[in-house]
Amino acid sequence: MKKFLTLICAFVLSLTACAGLFACGGDDNGDTPTPPPAKTSLTFQASSTQYDAVGEVAGESADIAVVEKAVFDNYYKRNFDDTIMVISGDQFAFNTEQYVMATKKGTDVADFISAALYHIQNETITVNYTNDGGEKDCKMVDLANTYGLSSNLITIARPSISIGDTPELGSEFERILVDGFKIGFVADVQKRELNNMPFAGNSHFAGDDGFEVLLMRAVARAYGMTVSTTNTNFVDYKDRAEALANGTVDVLIGGFSEDGWNGDFDFTVPYITNSQVLVIRKADASKYATFAGMKDATFTAATGSVGETLIKSGAVKTAVLG
Secondary structure, three states: OHHHHHHHHHHHHHHHHHHHHHHOOOOOOOOOOOOOOOOOOOEEEEEOOHHHHHHHHHOOOOOEEEEEHHHHHHHHHHHHOOOEEEOOOHHHEEEEEEEEEEEEOOOOHHHHHHHHHHHHHHOOEEEEEOOOOEEEEEOHHHHHHHOOOHHHEOOOOOOOOOOOOOOOOOOHHHHHHHHOOOEEEEEOHHHHHHHOOOOOOOOOOOOOOOHHHHHHHHHHHHOOOOOOHHHEEEEEHHHHHHHHHOOOOOEEEEEEOOOOOOOOEEEOOOOEEEEEEEEEEHHHOOOOOOHHHHOOOEEEEEOOOHHHHHHHOOHHHHHHHO
């Protein structure tokens, strides 16, 4: 009788075990449970500007913002420094670019600006800070320090010409020496606060004392000219070629690289770098120390920005989801 009861108990236990397997998702063949499908996209919510994207993270309605490092270090960090941070490390920096200025193709303007940039890198020159109390004696590193950009500077090698060289008779730069520089800042004119800091302005909206504006004032001063605020005009990105071709401007600035210009321009030497970085709340530093921890985070970036592309279909998505 005891042997019979033992067999009955064993049979019941085996049925219970089978039921447990089915309850855990096993199939008829006793295989392991099927895992959920892998994520194919990151959770994204759009922001109007980079400023708003950082605010979304600080306000805890998003977890990670993708914005320009130069923009964050100069302006947003000052407003949110108690609560947010950039994730450090080269692996967390994306789309690093070297910035240049663009001039009309086939002229001598880019060469003479490059000569001045080299000079300003190594020699002190007087620059007018119209918003900040007049003139200051500066090198390029001093200008960069004003905007938290000194670590982004590129060391410029000695160019083929110097600021003491005389331009050819009838050349474009000879004309500029007489007429002065006309500068165009390339931006989305409808959203210029998205692009201007810290290169054209030093506030949320368009200002006149951004890094590249001051840099062009220094370039002009190196040749005995002056550049006033009124000489700096916003130029829509789509109109940049025409603005140079018809003489509306002599040089285009705006924090851009040589990429995407279709060979229609000459360029100065590169002088500064910028990259897209990941901004998080300081409280989440350990959570997002690796890409693996970001899989379920909510990402944000400015609509139409490089950051949005990197999140949706670029390097950020690839780094997080593989």
